[in-house]
Amino acid sequence: MSAxxxxxxxxxxxLTGMPVSIxxxxxxxxxxxxxxxxxxxAVALKLFTGIEKFEIMxxxxxxxxxxxxxxxxxxxxxxxxxxxxxxxxxxxLGLSSVFACALFAAVSGSSPAxxxxxxxxxxxxxxxxxxxxxxxxxxxxxxxxxxxLIPPSIVMxxxxxxxxxxxxxxxxxxxxxxxxxxxxxxxxxxxxxKKGNYPREQPHSWHERWQTFRKSVWGLLxxxxxxxxxxxxxFTPTEAAAMSxxxxxxxxxxxxxxxxxxxxxxxxxxxxxxxxxxxxIITNAMLFSFILTNEQIPxxxxxxxxxxxxxxxxxxxxVNILLLMMGNFMEPSSIILITAPILFPIAMSLGIDPIHFGxxxxxxxxxxxxxxxxGLNLYVASGISKMGLTECTIAVWPWLLTMLVxxxxxxxxxxxxxxxxxxxxxx
Numbered sequence: 277m278s279a280x281x282x283x284x285x286x287x288x289x290x291l292t293g294m295p296v297s298i299x300x301x302x303x304x305x306x307x308x309x310x311x312x313x314x315x316x317x318a319v320a321l322k323l324f325t326g327i328e329k330f331e332i333m334x335x336x337x338x339x340x341x342x343x344x345x346x347x348x349x350x351x352x353x354x355x356x357x358x359x360x361x362x363x364x365x366x367x368x369l370g371l372s373s374v375f376a377c378a379l380f381a382a383v384s385g386s387s388p389a390x391x392x393x394x395x396x397x398x399x400x401x402x403x404x405x406x407x408x409x410x411x412x413x414x415x416x417x418x419x420x421x422x423x424x425l426i427p428p429s430i431v432m433x434x435x436x437x438x439x440x441x442x443x444x445x446x447x448x449x450x451x452x453x454x455x456x457x458x459x460x461x462x463x464x465x466x467x468x469x470k471k472g473n474y475p476r477e478q479p480h481s482w483h484e485r486w487q488t489f490r491k492s493v494w495g496l497l498x499x500x501x502x503x504x505x506x507x508x509x510x511f512t513p514t515e516a517a518a519m520s521x522x523x524x525x526x527x528x529x530x531x532x533x534x535x536x537x538x539x540x541x542x543x544x545x546x547x548x549x550x551x552x553x554x555x556x557i558i559t560n561a562m563l564f565s566f567i568l569t570n571e572q573i574p575x576x577x578x579x580x581x582x583x584x585x586x587x588x589x590x591x592x593x594x595v596n597i598l599l600l601m602m603g604n605f606m607e608p609s610s611i612i613l614i615t616a617p618i619l620f621p622i623a624m625s626l627g628i629d630p631i632h633f634g635x636x637x638x639x640x641x642x643x644x645x646x647x648x649x650x651g652l653n654l655y656v657a658s659g660i661s662k663m664g665l666t667e668c669t670i671a672v673w674p675w676l677l678t679m680l681v682x683x684x685x686x687x688x689x690x691x692x693x694x695x696x697x698x699x700x701x702x703x
Contacts, residue, residue, distance in 0.1 A: 451503075494527045612641070
């Protein structure tokens with residue numbers, strides 16, 4: 277009965293168009309005052325202890341680093357390097373976009389930031405080169421999703437905070453799936469370009485490739501700073517996030533000099549706004565999780581699923597369908613913070629590896645970012661291309677189908693996710 281009341285209240289509030297964070301908070305308050313005897317002191321204590329996690333500090337630092345990199349010319353240099361390497365193939369600028377998105381994803385941690393940074397440069401370039409605008413939108417919107425799968429990833433931090441899972445192990449687990457998805461998306465891009473006989477660029481000499489790599493190397497080194505620091509034990513993931521913010525500031529302002537000192541306050545303010553929004557969602561989601569746990573709802577669902585004979589394969593199918601449906605209407609952070617407290621205990625009772633489960637959820641979130649009506653990457657790509665949301669939705673279909681196939685692969689072949697962290701001794 278409690279579960280029905282809680283989810284009914286949440287659904288009603290969200291259907292009114294109210295932001296997810298406020299819907300969560302109001303659901304908790306209404307249920308507390310009207311349907312339970314939980315003392316407010318316990319709620320207040322949970323409110324503070326829930327966000328008193330050192331790992332949460334990684335979120336504003338990764339956001340700040342991504343903003344410095346987006347405004348600091350790093351994306352443009354990565355694009356030049358990617359173009360020099362693969363633009364001579366059929367659909368070369370599309371392949372360059374996939375490659376550049378993968379590189380920028382490895383330093384930004386944000387999917388919309390990747391779409392903005394790469395798409396604002398590559399989409400006009402593809403149109404000028406004779407590619408259909410729809411092709412460019414499909415490539416950019418789908419490849420931008422690599423921003424939350426290839427580490428560092430803000431969405432992975434959200435999952436880790438919600439489930440007390442190792443952020444470092446999650447980051448390492450995202451490397452192989454991220455590279456594999458980049459290959460899948462690249463192959464789809466090449467196939468669509470070959471079928472449409474789209475143009476290719478003139479080959480670059482190895483000297484030109486070296487020059488573009490040399491100019492982009494300061495941005496690429498951030499990958500080593502974050503991943504190398506975590507793996508070597510030099511930094512915790514949170515400390516690595518702080519280092520990435522400082523490093524991004526230095527290369528944007530003092531090395532590349534594309535970001536002026538006068539622009540730094542604006543970048544700081546934008547980062548603070550985004551961080552405050554995410555932290556507010558986390559706070560309300562923690563309260564929501566507390567209510568669910570107090571009412572024994574996750575345990576009740578787990579017992580029902582186990583008694584109904586739904587095994588691991590059936591449970592994973594149900595989770596994928598649920599997350600894909602929610603991805604049509606909500607953004608990734610909210611979905612994870614709402615569903616993780618419910619789904620994670622069930623997954624553990626079925627013996628599913630927490631790292632594998634986390635990567636599977638992240639891939640679902642990627643797909644949700646290119647599905648209407650609330651796909652963030654679709655909105656960003658629509659803004660850059662000046663195309664309607666419906667047309668953008670049609671544009672991403674070949675890549676969306678590719679990502680659905682990839683989701684099935686990740687779901688039922690856990691070794692893809694857990695091989696690297698286990699090999700590195702992080703599991």
